[in-house]
Each structure stands twice: as C-alpha cells, then as structure tokens.
Amino acid sequence: MANSEQNSEPKYLDGDILIKNGRIITIDSQNRIIENGAVLLKSDIISKIGTTSEMADLNACTVIDAKGGIVMPGLVNTHTHLPMSLFRGFADDISLITWLNDYMFKLEARYIHPETVRCGTLLSCAEMLLSGTTTCCDGYFHEESVAEAVYTSGIRAVLGQGVIDFPAPGVVNPLLNVETATNYARKFKNRYSRITSSIFCHSPYTCSKETLISSKQAAVDAGVLFQIHVAETRSERDHIRQQHLKTVVEYLDSLGILDSSTLMVHAIWVTDADVEIIRQRGSSISHNPESNMKLASGIAPVLDFIRAGIPTGLGTDGSASNNNLDLFIEMDSAAKLHKVHRYDVGVLDVLSVLRMATIEGARAIGLGKITGSLEIGKKADIIILDTHKPHLVPMYNPVSHLVYSATGADVRDVLIDGEIVVKDRKILTLDLDSILVKATEIATHLVI
Amino acid sequence: MANSEQNSEPKYLDGDILIKNGRIITIDSQNRIIENGAVLLKSDIISKIGTTSEMADLNACTVIDAKGGIVMPGLVNTHTHLPMSLFRGFADDISLITWLNDYMFKLEARYIHPETVRCGTLLSCAEMLLSGTTTCCDGYFHEESVAEAVYTSGIRAVLGQGVIDFPAPGVVNPLLNVETATNYARKFKNRYSRITSSIFCHSPYTCSKETLISSKQAAVDAGVLFQIHVAETRSERDHIRQQHLKTVVEYLDSLGILDSSTLMVHAIWVTDADVEIIRQRGSSISHNPESNMKLASGIAPVLDFIRAGIPTGLGTDGSASNNNLDLFIEMDSAAKLHKVHRYDVGVLDVLSVLRMATIEGARAIGLGKITGSLEIGKKADIIILDTHKPHLVPMYNPVSHLVYSATGADVRDVLIDGEIVVKDRKILTLDLDSILVKATEIATHLVI
Numbered sequence: 001m002a003n004s005e006q007n008s009e010p011k012y013l014d015g016d017i018l019i020k021n022g023r024i025i026t027i028d029s030q031n032r033i034i035e036n037g038a039v040l041l042k043s044d045i046i047s048k049i050g051t052t053s054e055m056a057d058l059n060a061c062t063v064i065d066a067k068g069g070i071v072m073p074g075l076v077n078t079h080t081h082l083p084m085s086l087f088r089g090f091a092d093d094i095s096l097i098t099w100l101n102d103y104m105f106k107l108e109a110r111y112i113h114p115e116t117v118r119c120g121t122l123l124s125c126a127e128m129l130l131s132g133t134t135t136c137c138d139g140y141f142h143e144e145s146v147a148e149a150v151y152t153s154g155i156r157a158v159l160g161q162g163v164i165d166f167p168a169p170g171v172v173n174p175l176l177n178v179e180t181a182t183n184y185a186r187k188f189k190n191r192y193s194r195i196t197s198s199i200f201c202h203s204p205y206t207c208s209k210e211t212l213i214s215s216k217q218a219a220v221d222a223g224v225l226f227q228i229h230v231a232e233t234r235s236e237r238d239h240i241r242q243q244h245l246k247t248v249v250e251y252l253d254s255l256g257i258l259d260s261s262t263l264m265v266h267a268i269w270v271t272d273a274d275v276e277i278i279r280q281r282g283s284s285i286s287h288n289p290e291s292n293m294k295l296a297s298g299i300a301p302v303l304d305f306i307r308a309g310i311p312t313g314l315g316t317d318g319s320a321s322n323n324n325l326d327l328f329i330e331m332d333s334a335a336k337l338h339k340v341h342r343y344d345v346g347v348l349d350v351l352s353v354l355r356m357a358t359i360e361g362a363r364a365i366g367l368g369k370i371t372g373s374l375e376i377g378k379k380a381d382i383i384i385l386d387t388h389k390p391h392l393v394p395m396y397n398p399v400s401h402l403v404y405s406a407t408g409a410d411v412r413d414v415l416i417d418g419e420i421v422v423k424d425r426k427i428l429t430l431d432l433d434s435i436l437v438k439a440t441e442i443a444t445h446l447v448i
Numbered sequence: 449m450a451n452s453e454q455n456s457e458p459k460y461l462d463g464d465i466l467i468k469n470g471r472i473i474t475i476d477s478q479n480r481i482i483e484n485g486a487v488l489l490k491s492d493i494i495s496k497i498g499t500t501s502e503m504a505d506l507n508a509c510t511v512i513d514a515k516g517g518i519v520m521p522g523l524v525n526t527h528t529h530l531p532m533s534l535f536r537g538f539a540d541d542i543s544l545i546t547w548l549n550d551y552m553f554k555l556e557a558r559y560i561h562p563e564t565v566r567c568g569t570l571l572s573c574a575e576m577l578l579s580g581t582t583t584c585c586d587g588y589f590h591e592e593s594v595a596e597a598v599y600t601s602g603i604r605a606v607l608g609q610g611v612i613d614f615p616a617p618g619v620v621n622p623l624l625n626v627e628t629a630t631n632y633a634r635k636f637k638n639r640y641s642r643i644t645s646s647i648f649c650h651s652p653y654t655c656s657k658e659t660l661i662s663s664k665q666a667a668v669d670a671g672v673l674f675q676i677h678v679a680e681t682r683s684e685r686d687h688i689r690q691q692h693l694k695t696v697v698e699y700l701d702s703l704g705i706l707d708s709s710t711l712m713v714h715a716i717w718v719t720d721a722d723v724e725i726i727r728q729r730g731s732s733i734s735h736n737p738e739s740n741m742k743l744a745s746g747i748a749p750v751l752d753f754i755r756a757g758i759p760t761g762l763g764t765d766g767s768a769s770n771n772n773l774d775l776f777i778e779m780d781s782a783a784k785l786h787k788v789h790r791y792d793v794g795v796l797d798v799l800s801v802l803r804m805a806t807i808e809g810a811r812a813i814g815l816g817k818i819t820g821s822l823e824i825g826k827k828a829d830i831i832i833l834d835t836h837k838p839h840l841v842p843m844y845n846p847v848s849h850l851v852y853s854a855t856g857a858d859v860r861d862v863l864i865d866g867e868i869v870v871k872d873r874k875i876l877t878l879d880l881d882s883i884l885v886k887a888t889e890i891a892t893h894l895v896i
Contacts, residue, residue: 085838086842088839088842088844088849088853089842089843089844089845089848089849089852089853090844090845092797092798092845092848092852093787093793093794093797093798094793094794095793096793123838123841124838126838127838127839130837130838131839234791290780290784292788293784293785293787293788294783294784294787294788294793294852295787295793296787296788296790296791296792296793297788298788298791299788319839319853322852323848323849323852323853324839324852324853325839326839326855329777329780329855332738332777333781333784335742336738336741336742336781337741337785337788339541339741339742339743339744340740340741340742340744340745340746340747340785342744343682343744343746344744345541345542345543345544345742345743345744346541346542349540349541350540350541388884389578389884390533390571390572390574390575390578390880390883390884391575391579391767391772391773391774393571393884393887393888394534394536394537394887394888394890394891395537395888395891396536396537396538396891396894397537397538397540400537400540400771401536401537401771404537404540404742404770404771404772405536405537405767405771405772407774407777407855407857409855409857409858410857432838435838436836436837436838436841439841439842440841440842440843442842443842443843443844446844
C-alpha cells in the first residue's frame with residue numbers, strides 16, 4: 001500500500017519510506033527479531049527501527065505494507081562470475097579441470113566480449129534481484145562492462161577485473177593482465193556510488209609467483225579488495241606441494257598475499273595450521289558449498305573458520321557451476337552439508353548460516369560497516385518476503401524458515417540504497433523480457 | 449489459452465485437453481525430449497504425444513498453451529509424513545532420537561487428532577501441488593483423515609497407516625496397532641480412485657519382531673505396499689547388530705519382511721551384501737537426502753542401489769525434517785551430495801536424478817505402470833513449468849535446468865488424472881487461504 005501523496009511537503013516528513021507490519025530480522029549484534037515491526041528510511045539510510053505501533057505517527061513519502069511478511073537485510077553473495085550465466089547448463093557433471101580447459105576457457109575466448117558480458121551480467125542481476133541478493137562480489141573479465149550493467153541494475157557490488165597467465169577475454173597478451181586490472185581498479189574504484197572495484201587473481205595454479213605478487217601489490221596500491229580462488233581441488237593442493245613444498249595457504253602467505261583485504265574463495269584443502277595463518281593475517285573466506293559439491297571439489301572446514309573468528313560469507317560461484325544464484329537455497333545446502341559431513345546435527349545452526357549470507361558476507365568483502373544488517377545508520381538494503389505460502393506456514397522460528405524452507409521466489413520487494421528496485425516481484429530497474437530474449441539469442445550461436 | 453467452447457459436441461473431439469507449444473520431457477524408455485511438442489489427453493489418459501505442428505488439426509475441449517515452457521511428468525515423492533507440516537521448524541538441529549523422543553512423539557501425543565491431521569495434510573498437499581508433485585507416498589497415523597484430505601486435493605497417493613510399539617495418535621493401545629492398520633488398509637484400498645492404501649511400519653528399532661512380522665503379513669494379506677524406515681542411523685545399526693548379530697537388512701530379511709512390495713526408506717547403513725539381498729528380494733528404496741543431511745544420519749549408497757537395478761525413488765521425508773516438500777530442490781541436493789561424497793563429478797547425472805524423482809519413484813511405490821512418465825496409455829499426471837525466467841535462460845539442456853536451476857516455484861500448471869488442479873499457480877481444488885489460517889491457529893496452541 002503506497003500512499004505516496006500523503007505529504008507533499010518534504011519538511012514535514014520523518015522519512016522517505018516506511019516499511020511496516022513486518023517481522024523484522026535485524027541481524028544486529030543481538031540478532032534481534034521484532035514482531036510486527038517497522039523500518040524508517042531517510043534517503044539511502046535506515047533511520048529508525050521499532051514496532052509498527054511505536055512508529056504509527058511517523059510520516060513518510062511512501063509506505064510499504066509488509067503484510068506480516070519477513071523484513072530483513074538483503075543477502076550478500078561473496079563470490080560470483082556474473083557473465084557466466086550465459087553458459088549455465090552448457091557443460092555439467094565433468095571435472096573442474098576439464099570444465100575449465102575444454103569448455104569455459106574456450107567459450108570465453110570465442111564468445112566473451114563487452115556485449116555478451118553486459119547481457120550475461122544483466123541476466124545474473126535480474127536473477128539476484130528476484131531472489132533477494134542486494135550485494136555481490138564478482139570476478140571476471142571486461143569488468144568495466146560488468147560494472148556498467150550492475151550499475152544499471154541497482155545492485156551493490158564489489159567487482160574485480162580478472163588476472164590469469166594466459167590470454168583472457170579482452171586481454172590477448174597475458175603480460176598486460178595486471179596492468180589492465182590495475183587501470184580498471186583505479187578508474188572504477190569510486191565511479192558508481194554502489195560499486196567498488198577490486199582485483200580478482202584467478203588462482204595459484206593459473207598465475208605465476210610474479211603475477212600473484214604484482215596483482216596483490218596493485219590491489220594494495222589501489223586500496224581495493226584482492227580476491228583469489230584458493231585450494232579448491234586436491235590436484236591444486238598436490239601441485240603446489242610438489243612445486244613449492246608448501247600448502248596452498250603457506251605458499252600464498254610466503255608471497256605476502258594474505259592480509260585483511262584478501263578474500264580467499266573456496267579454501268577447501270587447508271590444514272589446521274593454514275586456518276591459523278588465515279586468522280593471523282585477517283583474511284576472509286567465501287564458502288561456496290553448492291559449486292564445491294557439484295564439481296566434487298570437497299568440503300571446506302567452515303566450522304574451523306567460524307570458530308577462529310575468520311569472516312566467512314556464502315557465495316554461489318558462477319551460475320555455470322551451481323546452477324543458480326539463489327542464496328536461500330545455498331543457505332539450505334550449507335546448513336545441511338556440514339551436518340552430515342561431521343555427523344553432528346548441532347553444527348552450522350540456522351542463525352550462523354543466515355549471518356554468513358548477510359553480515360558475515362558483508363564483512364568478508366569489506367562492506368560490513370554499510371550493509372548486511374538492519375541497523376540505524378546503515379544503508380537501506382532490505383528485502384521483504386511474502387510468507388503467506390504453504391511452505392512457510394506455520395512459522396515458529398522465522399530464521400529456520402529462511403534457511404530450510406524459503407527460496408528466492410518468496411522475495412516480494414527489494415530495496416537497495418533506499419531505492420525500490422523490485423516491487424511485487426517486478427524488477428523496476430531492468431527490462432527483463434529484452435534481457436531474456438537477448439540471452440537466448442546469444443546462446444543459439446554457441447558451439448564448442 | 450483455453451478455448452473451451454471450441455466444440456460443443458463431444459463426439460467430434462479428439463481429446464479433452466490439448467497441451468501445446470511445450471518442450472516435452474517424456475521420461476519414457478528412450479528419455480525422449482520433443483521440442484515444440486504437444487500432448488493430447490482423453491479423460492484421465494494420455495492419448496497422443498508429438499510435435500505441436502503434427503497435432504495442429506486436433507480438437508479438444510480445452511487447449512493449454514505451454515508458451516515454450518517445459519511439459520513433463522508430475523514428480524513422485526516416495527516418502528512423506530504429510531500432517532507433520534504443522535511441526536515444520538518447531539525443533540531443528542537436534543539429533544533424530546532427541547527430535548523424535550523429546551519433540552515429535554510428544555507433540556503427536558498431545559496435538560495429533562483427525563482435525564489437525566486433516567489440516568496438516570491439506571497444508572502439505574497445497575505445498576506439493578504448488579511445487580509440481582502429483583504423487584506421494586505417506587506414512588502416518590489417523591490415515592483415514594489423511595486419505596480424505598488427500599482426496600480433496602486431487603493428488604495421487606499411496607497412504608500407509610502407521611504401526612509402532614507404543615501408544616500412537618488414534619491408537620492408545622499399541623497391541624491394536626496392527627489391527628488398526630489392517631482394517632484401514634482393507635477399507636481404503638480402493639475407496640478413492642487416485643489413492644491406494646498401505647501399511648507403514650515405523651522401524652526395526654521401534655517395533656518388535658512380532659510386530660514387524662504381523663504387520664508385513666497384514667500388508668501381504670491386503671495386497672498393499674509395506675513401507676518401513678530402515679537403517680537410518682548408526683545407532684540403529686549398532687542396536688540391531690547387538691541384539692540380533694545381523695545388519696538391519698539381514699535382520700528384516702530373516703523375518704521375511706523383504707519382497708517386491710516392500711519400500712525401504714533411507715537405507716543408509718547397509719553393506720554391499722545388504723544391497724545384494726535387497727536386489728534379490730526385489731524391494732525398493734526411498735532416498736531422502738535432505739532429511740538425512742539435516743538429521744546428520746549419513747549418506748545412503750544410492751549409486752550401488754541404482755547399479756544393482758533396485759527401484760530407487762526420491763523422497764522429502766516429512767517437512768519437519770527437511771524443511772520443505774520441494775522435490776526440485778531435493779533433486780538438486782541428491783545430484784550434488786553424491787558427487788562430493790564420492791569425489792566424482794560423473795555420478796548421479798541429471799537424467800538419473802530426474803528419473804528418480806519421476807518414473808523410478810513411481811516404480812518404487814508400485815505405480816510405475818500408471819504414472820511417472822508421459823507415455824500413451826498412462827495417466828495424465830503432468831506439470832508445466834514457466835521457463836521465461838532469468839535462472840532458466842538460456843536453456844541448453846532442459847534436464848540440467850530441472851535438476852540444478854529450477855525450484856517448485858517455477859511450476860505454472862498441474863494436471864492429475866487429466867484434471868487441472870493448478871492453473872497459473874492457483875490451486876483449483878483447495879481453499880489455500882483458509883488452510884493457512886487454520887494451520888497458523890493450530891500452531892499458536894502448541895507447547896512442548
């Protein structure tokens with residue numbers, strides 16, 4: 001119910017948007033849940049949180065009635081390759097190395113250019129918006145085009161230009177990879193208000209020692225997040241051990257790669273000593289359980305990361321290895337996988353998992369102070385779920401339902417930076433039909 | 449597009465319903481996929497399958513335009529406890545034994561009676577219909593009330609009255625459990641056209657040797673399916689080994705329990721020799737990966753079952769231990785879990801998993817000749833998915849998308865027995881709002 005004509009004089013308004021009649025899941029330091037709650041926004045900022053009755057007298061330009069649904073922070077996807085949505089389902093059920101070398105790298109060399117990057121990114125943004133993700137952390141190539149598309153969508157993001165030691169889309173000469181990434185990181189650091197740049201170094205098995213060091217140095221110089229795939233497979237672990245007589249983490253640490261601005265993605269084949277190194281360096285983790293399961297990579301020691309206090313977020317990975325970007329389903333998989341893996345029903349309780357998909361993910365990518373929870377002064381990145389559905393009724397514990405029962409399709413409205421970007425499951429920032437048509441058209445030409 | 453007035457004289461009609469413009473996933477013996485296909489129904493039976501252009505001249509009372517979406521057999525859920533939807537999320541992240549003894553059995557003793565059974569069953573049926581399940585196999589108490597509610601919903605079902613060696617809902621004297629189940633099985637075997645009765649014996653650790661033997665004998669006498677939880681936990685395996693010096697499967701086999709009308713649910717802690725016993729006896733398996741993960745029970749040797757040719761279907765288990773009834777997400781979990789468990793990306797390929805959720809599930813519960821695939825002469829249990837969505841575009845391989853990308857929320861229409869029961873995501877057989885209100889009202893009274 002939007003009564004946008006309620007007050008015409010802005011000076012009498014208490015806020016721009018009032019969300020009322022919701023079950024507010026704050027994910028604040030006490031994990032408060034406010035029954036029949038309300039949230040007031042002033043411009044892009046959360047200015048008040050309380051019960052609907054406490055806030056009954058407040059005036060706002062727009063009133064959004066949550067109708068008893070859940071109001072919560074938008075989800076944070078800490079690892080994606082947005083344009084790869086164009087390759088979703090093209091090649092399944094093959095090993096990571098075959099998948100990369102015989103399919104993805106070849107497809108990328110032939111078909112990835114600014115126009116396809118733009119289309120694939122818009123497609124992923126549409127999917128993320130419709131499944132409640134308001135912030136993502138991406139690593140790919142032609143990242144300027146990724147940034148332009150993400151900007152159009154309205155999503156908050158950390159976007160990293162890729163570095164790899166062989167010809168990559170847009171960078172035919174691998175010697176120029178670090179330079180290209182450096183230029184991008186500087187140019188796009190503050191170009192768009194919701195987007196921060198980053199450098200995404202592919203991995204220790206596709207980048208030389210020199211590339212690893214220089215790309216990390218470039219990230220440090222630009223003051224941006226450094227993302228890297230780490231210890232994803234046993235073969236990577238064995239390769240590094242053979243070459244350097246070290247674990248993958250020890251090797252990266254010996255190069256000075258690990259600090260509090262490094263996001264380590266996957267981190268499956270790590271030892272207890274590695275966990276201690278990561279903790280000491282202050283690095284973060286992106287845990288991608290569904291991709292790790294699908295590619296048979298292994299199961300990361302997430303409980304150890306969390307116990308050590310290492311910021312650990314959830315990621316879907318690219319949708320070519322998942323195959324969707326729905327973080328609700330990713331939460332479900334994370335919660336269940338570690339239980340059966342450890343034969344312990346008590347591990348990764350629902351609240352821990354929900355925190356991974358929100359505030360801990362935001363912390364992991366350096367945005368913990370501005371998003372990932374509903375708190376006064378934070379950016380208004382908020383989603384509203386319609387819970388009047390058979391799989392969400394009755395509701396004894398909303399956090400349980402968010403992790404175990406809900407999917408992204410239950411998201412009704414999405415606000416980012418105080419802007420309504422999805423309303424009643426319609427995306428307001430993108431022309432969804434034209435994106436679907438364009439993506440389908442691109443796909444008809446793909447051959448390996 | 450329903451042009452129901454097209455022909456008023458039934459004698460000129462080629463069929464009652466024509467579904468056209470769909471991508472038909474048949475799940476027949478060749479797993480044929482028909483692009484731009486059509487399916488003609490005569491009453492409750494599939495009478496023709498082909499391309500839309502081949503069937504352009506046919507007349508039907510109702511024409512359903514699939515608009516390029518997927519047309520496929522409705523999913524088959526081989527293991528549920530339908531009324532337990534009322535307890536979803538009431539008690540999570542605790543061990544199976546604690547969960548049963550300290551929560552579920554107590555809740556059931558206090559709150560389960562015909563009225564709550566009816567409400568919980570309707571709630572589950574609504575959820576199953578909206579997520580594309582057209583057939584389910586249930587085991588619970590007050591099964592007459594379950595049957596009445598399932599009948600109202602229009603779902604096809606095998607419904608088993610529970611047998612357990614302590615007071616259960618509706619059967620205060622456990623000595624009467626087998627008799628109650630026997631009477632139910634006979635009375636409801638053919639009462640409703642889409643419903644078959646069954647006997648559901650809870651488990652070898654909650655039923656004595658005598659109860660196991662007599663309940664199986666009752667099922668044989670009535671000519672109905674015998675369902676039983678088998679080897680779900682290590683403690684069950686250890687308990688049986690200690691008591692009987694046998695594996696759980698050997699123990700049940702020694703009692704004559706295993707034959708081609710026995711559905712073994714879970715079957716996690718089984719040996720290679722057990723698999724051979726199951727194969728020889730012709731028994732079936734219901735694999736419930738998400739429940740097994742959430743309750744940290746273990747991972748069933750599903751690949752061995754399939755390799756041995758044992759009919760193996762998918763089940764969600766009750767929604768109190770999952771926590772939803774969405775078989776699309778269950779397919780995703782099954783496909784991924786076994787890959788990471790075996791460190792092999794090639795196991796449980798998408799087609800095998802889709803067959804588990806359809807034809808193999810139907811075979812496992814004794815309905816393989818009438819449902820689980822789209823073939824001429826079979827019952828018209830059909831679902832249509834809307835694939836014009838960002839997570840399903842582009843589509844290189846529809847089977848991949850069904851397993852890895854889709855959720856139940858993508859189901860647009862559902863037909864069971866040739867009857868349209870869901871149209872544009874509205875359930876035509878049930879009053880969803882009143883069910884949600886009633887379930888919420890029941891939940892407000894629950895205390896442990």
